[in-house]
Amino acid sequence: MAEAAQAVEPQNWGPRGTAGVSFAASLEFDDICVELGGRPVLDNFRLSLRPGEIVCLLGESGSGKSTALRVAAGIQPVSAGALRINGELMSAPGRTVTPDRRGIGLMFQDYALFPHLSVLQNVLYGLKRLGRTAALEQARVSLRRVGLAGRENDYPHQLSGGQQQRLALARSVAPRPGLLLLDEPFSSLDARLRETVRDETLAVLRETNATSLVVTHDPEEAMIMGDRVALLRQGRIAQIGTAAEIYSRPVDLAAARFLSPLGEIETAVRAGMAETPLGPVPAPDFADGARVTVAIRPVGGARIAAQGPGIPGRIVSRRDAIGIDLFEVKLDGLDVPLGIRQPADGALRLGQDVSVVLNLEHVLVFGRD
Known part of the structure; x- marks a missing residue:
């Protein structure tokens, strides 16, 4: 059945710009604390979303990001702090306003579709407060936008994974909520579908203008989707920005x-420079003798060439990743080969001697505690 659904899955979403527009809401987490099993999961968690903003909450498993989403949804009570939507108190110790009174749209990792309801009925479920005619119109607008207009009478089990994700998205935006909460929305999709579904989902979020909080563990996904990215670590925001x-x-x-x-590369600073086997790296914020770690990103941090100026090295590993070469280069003075990714070049071969040049724009220096 899954193979059959995959074979007939429509490849085209509906025209962009046709999703219904919401009245965007503000969202504020104010020193939220949550304990589960006696362990703090959110620890004085603070985060504010402006109306219409998309913020991606990024973190490792167990960092508290899904718990933060559940607090916003009204599913998880808090032990301290306050959560407000449009300035109105929604969560505080002893107070949790129910999800249906928060004006939110929810899209969970497993999609949480109703298996006994048809595609159209799944979307209509969140539109009960509207009259029958208005509900049908909004439901069908949402289904057309995600490319499922022709599947109204099918059931979730007859849809592929990508189609189920589309249905979950249509159901979450159909009521035109001011706030959308998405928990790892693309994690169950294969790589072939993920990029297209992510791009179209982002387009839908922009069209609705709903304030959106997206939970993910994928840095690339967060950086592509978010107006801002909040890096969560042990229940607190470690960093937030574009x-x-x-x-x-x-x-x-x-x-x-x-x-x-x-x-x-672990090294020390001398006269404002961190010395490395690839040459000196500026470290103006560190005192002489400070122990530092020089961090070189594989993409852009260094480049290799068959000849020319640079530090001599040797290619000890080479893999082709569809237009990108993944190299490991051995250099004197480094215990571990340096990873480098750059556009494919047939002139570079395994075992070849090459020149390595740093790009200081993608080299970082951190103090060693």
Whole structure:
């Protein structure tokens, strides 16, 4: 059945700009604390979303990001702090306004579709407060936008994974909520579908203008989708900013490691420079003798060429990733080969001697505690 559904899955979403527009809401987490099983999951968690903003909450498993979403949804009570939507108190110790009174749309990782209801009935479920005619109109607008207009009478089990995700999205935006909450919305999709579904979902979020909080563990996904990205660590925001801000100026080495792989060199600072086998790296914020870690990103941090100026190295591993070459290069003075990703070049071969040049724009320096 799944194979059959996949074979007939429509490839085209509906025309962009046709999703219904919402009245965007503000969302504020004010020193929220949540304990589960005697363990703090959210610890004085603070985060504010402006109306119409898309914020991606990024973190490792167990960092508290899904719990934060559940607090916003009214599913998880809090032990301290306050949550407000449009300035109105929704959660506080001893007070939890129910989800249906918060003006929110929810899209969970498993989609939470009703198996006994048809595609159309799933979308109509959240439109009970409207008259029958208005509810049908809004439901069908949402289904057309996600490319499921021809599947109204089918049931969720007859849809592929990608179609189920579309249905979950249509159901969440059909009531035109001021606030949308999405929990790992693309994690169950295969790589072939994920990029297209993510891009179209982002387009729908922009069209609705709903304030959106998206939970993800994927840094690339967060940086593509979010107006801002909030990096969550042990129940608190470790860093928040635009994708460019957190990528170019991560708050610490742990944040940099989470955002991308790194080649790391432990060294010391002399006269404002961190000495490395690839040459000196500016470290103006560190005193002489300070122990630091120089972090080199695989993408853009260094480049290799068959000849020319640079530090000599040797290619000890080479893999082709569809137009991108993944290299490991051995250099004197480094215990671990340096990872480098750059556009494919047939002139570079395994075992070849090459020149390596740093791009200081993608090299970071962190103090060693």
